[in-house]
Amino acid sequence: MDFGFGLNPSSSIELDKVDISLYEKLCSLEPGARTCIACGSCSATCTASSYSGMSVRKLLLDLQRGRNQEVEQMLSHCMLCGKCTMVCPRGINTRRIILTVCRLFDNVEGEQ
């Protein structure tokens, strides 16, 4: 029977099996990334967020879950304005984190 809607595919993640090497590399270069408390202040102040879904909070969570493709797509929407850095209660240099993640993706593509 067609109800006109479907169920979303499962979004469960087996954390023991995902590749989080990019997140670990980021944390070795930018230890501040580990201190994020996922408060969302960065996303709330981001001009690009409501139009594109750009969010440093989500970017860090996605990296921790091995969702690197989602992160790469998100990065293209960042304007590097630095507003998120100004409001982070943990003093994380989120703009520099974004640039570092961009460089890590460049390196990954260079290795392939």
Ligand code: SF4
């Ligand atoms: S504002 Fe800072 S602590 Fe809050 S979610 Fe963003 S990066 Fe994390």
Ligand code: SF4
């Ligand atoms: S630097 Fe990027 S993520 Fe941060 S507020 Fe600006 S557009 Fe948003």
